[in-house]
Amino acid sequence: xxxxxxxxxxxxxxxxxxxxxxxxxxxxxxxxxxxxxxxxxxxxxxxxxxxxxxxxxxxxxxxxxxxxxxxxxxxxxxxxxxxxxxxxxxxxxxxxxxxxxxxxxxxxxxxxxxxxxxxxxxxxxxxxxxxxxxxxxxxxxxxxxxxxxxxxxxxxxxxxxxxxxxxxxxxxxxxxxxxxxxxxxxxxxxxxxxxxxxxxxxxxxxxxxxxxxxxxxxxxxxxxxxxxxxxxxxxxxxxxxxxxxxxxxxxxxxx
Numbered sequence: 515x516x517x518x519x520x521x522x523x524x525x526x527x528x529x530x531x532x533x534x535x536x537x538x539x540x541x542x543x544x545x546x547x548x549x550x551x552x553x554x555x556x557x558x559x560x561x562x563x564x565x566x567x568x569x570x571x572x573x574x575x576x577x578x579x580x581x582x583x584x585x586x587x588x589x590x591x592x593x594x595x596x597x598x599x600x601x602x603x604x605x606x607x608x609x610x611x612x613x614x615x616x617x618x619x620x621x622x623x624x625x626x627x628x629x630x631x632x633x634x635x636x637x638x639x640x641x642x643x644x645x646x647x648x649x650x651x652x653x654x655x656x657x658x659x660x661x662x663x664x665x666x667x668x669x670x671x672x673x674x675x676x677x678x679x680x681x682x683x684x685x686x687x688x689x690x691x692x693x694x695x696x697x698x699x700x701x702x703x704x705x706x707x708x709x710x711x712x713x714x715x716x717x718x719x720x721x722x723x724x725x726x727x728x729x730x731x732x733x734x735x736x737x738x739x740x741x742x743x744x745x746x747x748x749x750x751x752x753x754x755x756x757x758x759x760x761x762x763x764x765x766x767x768x769x
Contacts, residue, residue: 517545519553524709525702526559528602530566538620539576540591543598546624550601560713561705564602564611564628565698566621571611571637574619577646592651599652603627603724606717608708612701613637614694618676623650626657629720631687632701633679634694639687642674660727662686712750712768718742 516532516539528549530536538546553559566572583591602609602624611617611628617639625631625639633639641654649655650671659667666685670677682688692700708716718741726734745751750768757766 515545516542517549519549519559521556521558523702523706524558524560525563525705526553526556526561527563527565527702528553530564530572535570535573535616536566536621537574537576538572538624539579540594542576543595547598547601550598550605554601554605554607559607560709560711561607562605562609563698563701563705564609564624565701566612566614566617568614568694568698570615570621571613571617572621572624573616574621574642595652599623599627603653603657606720607713608705608716608720610701610704612697613639613688614697616676618642619650619654620652623652623654623657625688626653626661630689630704632690632692632697632704633682633688634697635679635691636694637679637682637688637691638676639679639682640674640676641671642676644672645674658687710768712748712754712766714748714750715745715754718745 516530518529518531520527520529528546530542532539532542553562608630609628610630610632611625612632613625614634615636615638617625617637619642622639622641641650641658643650643654650658655667655671658670662685677685677687679688679691683691690700722738722741725737729737753768754766
């Protein structure tokens with residue numbers, strides 16, 4: 515399998531495993547979508563880590579496979595490509611990308627689908643599609659601009675340059691830089707901590723933020739208000755408030 519899902523301590527690790535560079539061919543894209551949808555459904559998965567291994571996250575698309583496609587073939591394929599990444603972005607649970615080595619092209623776009631990105635000090639990220647006479651096609655022009663702003667996104671997309679972990683941190687492309695050997699451990703720890711939290715409230719928070727970014731402030735506030743009120747019907751809300759009143763803040767244990 516080019517992509518696998520392993521679960522421990524409430525954390526599902528979606529692992530890319532297509533040596534040597536985890537190139538994202540069609541089969542890998544489709545498998546990624548399948549496992550993202552499985553992680554979304556499974557009750558034993560309460561948070562997700564995206565991981566490519568110790569040496570590389572994903573160096574991008576399979577260029578030889580893409581070279582064989584003409585316009586008509588890519589018209590048919592491009593929607594499925596985007597759908598695979600969108601399935602990851604829409605996992606209704608906290609998702610962290612554990613980035614080591616190269617995260618280029620589709621690899622960078624996959625990292626953009628996460629809620630949080632922990633990069634190794636050996637990481638290099640970028641959108642080099644322009645060097646192939648192309649633009650990003652798996653969400654890069656949209657998710658990158660929303661994350662780091664249009665000017666920084668255009669810099670990376672127009673030039674195709676790679677940025678090292680320290681620059682990626684400065685521009686907001688990654689959220690934490692750690693020694694490369696600690697990337698997965700720290701990503702799993704982040705996810706495991708959130709896996710113990712209230713699942714419905716975490717889902718609501720993620721959907722409210724993500725949906726709100728796509729609309730005007732008044733609509734966003736309506737989305738927030740709807741989720742906020744709805745959570746008053748949940749056991750997690752009862753458990754959290756009862757624990758606060760009886761034991762003080764931060765001691766609630768959620769099922």
